[in-house]
Amino acid sequence: MEVDHLRTIAVFARVARLRSFTAAADELGLSTATVSRQIAQLERKVGMQLFVRTTRHVSLTEIGETFFQRSSALLALAEESLEEINDLHAEPRGTLRVTAPRLFSVKHLGALISDFSERYPKVQVRLTVSDELENISGGDYDVAVRITNHLDDGVVAKRLAAINWIICASPEYIQKSGIPHTPEDLAAHECHYYASLIKNNRWTFTKDGHEYSTPVRSQFRVNSSQVIADHVLAGRGIAMLPTYLIGEYLQSGRLVPVLTAYRPTINSSLYAIYSPTRFLTTKVRSFLDLLAQAFSDPPYWEGPDVGRRPAPG
Numbered sequence: 001m002e003v004d005h006l007r008t009i010a011v012f013a014r015v016a017r018l019r020s021f022t023a024a025a026d027e028l029g030l031s032t033a034t035v036s037r038q039i040a041q042l043e044r045k046v047g048m049q050l051f052v053r054t055t056r057h058v059s060l061t062e063i064g065e066t067f068f069q070r071s072s073a074l075l076a077l078a079e080e081s082l083e084e085i086n087d088l089h090a091e092p093r094g095t096l097r098v099t100a101p102r103l104f105s106v107k108h109l110g111a112l113i114s115d116f117s118e119r120y121p122k123v124q125v126r127l128t129v130s131d132e133l134e135n136i137s138g139g140d141y142d143v144a145v146r147i148t149n150h151l152d153d154g155v156v157a158k159r160l161a162a163i164n165w166i167i168c169a170s171p172e173y174i175q176k177s178g179i180p181h182t183p184e185d186l187a188a189h190e191c192h193y194y195a196s197l198i199k200n201n202r203w204t205f206t207k208d209g210h211e212y213s214t215p216v217r218s219q220f221r222v223n224s225s226q227v228i229a230d231h232v233l234a235g236r237g238i239a240m241l242p243t244y245l246i247g248e249y250l251q252s253g254r255l256v257p258v259l260t261a262y263r264p265t266i267n268s269s270l271y272a273i274y275s276p277t278r279f280l281t282t283k284v285r286s287f288l289d290l291l292a293q294a295f296s297d298p299p300y301w302e303g304p305d306v307g308r309r310p311a312p313g
Contacts, residue, residue, distance in 0.1 A: 008038050008041065008042050009042070009071045009074070011024065011028065011030075011035055011038045011039065011042075012038075012039060012042055012050065012067070012068070012071060013068060013071050013072055014027060014028060015035065015039060015051070015058065016050075016051075016060055016064065016068040017068075017140060019057075019058050019059065020058055021035050021036055021039070021058060039051065046063075046067070048061070048063050049061050049063075049064070050063065050064035050067060051064055091120070091122060091282075092120045092122065092123050092281070092282045092283035092286045093120075093122035093123060093283065094122075094123060094124070094281070094283055095123075095124045095125075095126055096123050096124070096125050096126065096142055096143070096283050096284065096287055097126045097128070097140065097141045097142045097143075098113075098125060098126070098127045098128070098141065098142065098143050098144070098145065098287070099127070099128040099129075099130055099141045099143075099144045099145070100127065100128075100129060100130075100144070100145035100146075101129075101130075101131050101145070101146070101147055102129045102130065102131050103225060103226055103245060104145070104147060104244060104270075105127065105129045105145075106129075107244060107245060107301075108244060108295075108301070109127070109145060112290065112291070112294050113125050113127060115290070116286075116287060116290055119286075119290075120283070120286060123283045123286075128141070142274060142281075142283075142284050142287075143272055143273070143274050143284060143287060143288065143291075144272075144273040144274070145270070145271070145272055145273075145291070146270075146271050146273055147163050147242075147268055147269070147270055147271075148268055148269070148271065149267075149268040149269065151271070151273075154275075154276070155273050155274065155275060155276065156273065156274050156275070156276045157271045157272070157273045158271060158272045158273075158288060158291075158292070159269050159270070159271055160269070160270040160271060160272055160291055160292060160295040160296065161269065161270045161295040161296055161297050161298075161299040162267065162269055162270075162297055162298070162299060163242055163243075163244060163267060163268045163269055163270055163299075164242070164243045164267050164299075164302070165240055165241065165242050165243070165264040165266055165267055166240070166241065166243060166246075166250075166257050166260075166264065167203075167238060167239070167240055167257065167258050167259045167262075167264065168232065168238070168239060168241060168246060168249075168250070168255045168256060168257050168258060169232060169237070169238045169239070169255065169256065169258055170232060170233055170234070170235045170254065170255055170256070171253070171254075171256055172235040173232070173235040173236070173237065173238070174256065174258070176235070177189060179258055180238070180258055180259060181259075182259075183203065183205055183212045183213075183214040183259065183262060184214060186203065186214055186216050186238070186259075187214070187215070187216075187217075189216075189237065189238050190217070190218055190219065190220070190236065190237035190238065191203070191216035191217060191218050191237060191238050191239070191240075192218050192220055192228045192231055192232060192237050192238070192239040192240075193216070193218070193228070193239065193240045194223065194224075194225050194228065194240075195221055195223065196223065197266050198216075198240075198266075200215075201215055201216060201217070202214060202215050202216065203216050203240060203264065204264070204265045204266075205259070205262035205263060205264055205265065206262070206263050206265055207261055207262045207263065211265070212262065218237070220236075220237070225241055225242065225245055226245065228241060229241055229245055229246055229249070229255075232255065233249065233254055233255065238258065240264055240266075243299070243301055243302050244270075244299065244301050247301030247302055248301070270295055270299075272288055272291050272292075274288075
C-alpha cells in the first residue's frame with residue numbers, strides 16, 4: 001500500500017472516531033478543508049459514501065462503519081510495527097495515549113504526567129479525560145487508568161491501589177445536627193451520594209463480618225462527586241465519598257469521618273489497563289512503572305502527606 005493511501009486512511013479513521021471533521025483536523029494539525037478534501041478523494045476511490053454529513057452531525061454509513069473497523073486494525077498493526085522498530089532505541093519516544101477518569105486526573109494524575117513529560121521529553125502524552133469506559137482494545141489508547149471492581153475480558157490489568165470510600169461531614173454540620181453512631185441514625189440526616197453507585201437509595205456497610213443496609217434520604221441529587229463534596233464542605237449534610245477526592249479535607253479537618261466502625265461495601269481499586277495484543281513499548285513500560293511508584297497501598301492520599309502530589313522515586 002502506498003504511503004499516501006495509508007495517510008488518507010489515517011485521516012478517515014480519526015474523523016470516524018471523533019465524528020467531526022473539525023476535531024480531527026485539530027488533532028492532526030491540518031485544516032478542516034484539507035481533511036474534507038482527503039475524505040472526498042477516499043470516497044471517490046472506493047466509489048461509496050463513507051460519511052453522512054449534516055450541519056451539526058457527522059456519522060458513518062454502513063459501509064463506512066465496516067471500513068472503519070477494518071482500517072482501524074490495519075492502522076494499529078502499522079503503528080505497532082513502527083513502534084517495535086523505534087523501540088530499539090533505549091530512550092522512550094513517540095506518542096503515549098492515556099485515558100483516565102475526570103476527577104482522578106484533576107486531583108492526582110495531572111502532576112504525575114508532568115513528571116513523566118519532564119523525565120521523558122521525547123514522549124508526547126495525549127491524555128483523554130473521560131468517565132466513559134473507553135475501549136482499550138480498539139487501539140485508540142495505550143493505557144487506561146480506571147477505578148473499578150469489574151475488569152473486562154481481553155485486557156491486562158495492573159492493580160495500583162485501593163479506592164476506599166468513607167462517610168463524612170463537616171464539623172459545623174455535626175455541631176448543628178449531631179453525629180450518627182449507627183447506620184440507623186442516618187435516617188435523621190440529609191445524606192448525599194453518587195446515585196449510580198447506590199441501589200434502592202440504601203447505604204450498605206460491613207462490620208465484624210456482618211452486613212448492614214439502611215435507607216437514606218437526600219433532597220439533593222447530582223452526578224458529580226466534587227459537587228457533593230462542595231455541598232458537604234458547606235455544612236449541608238453527610239456524604240459517602242472516595243478518599244482520593246477528600247483526603248486533603250480530612251487531613252486539614254474541614255471534613256471528619258463518621259461511622260468509622262462501619263466499612264462501606266462499594267470499595268474498588270485503581271488499575272492501569274492495556275491491551276495484551278499490542279507490543280509493550282518502552283514508553284508504555286516507563287509510564288506503567290511510574291504509575292506503580294506513585295500509587296500503591298496504602299494510597300498516599302490517606303497518609304500524613306495527603307495534600308501532597310505523588311513524588312515517584
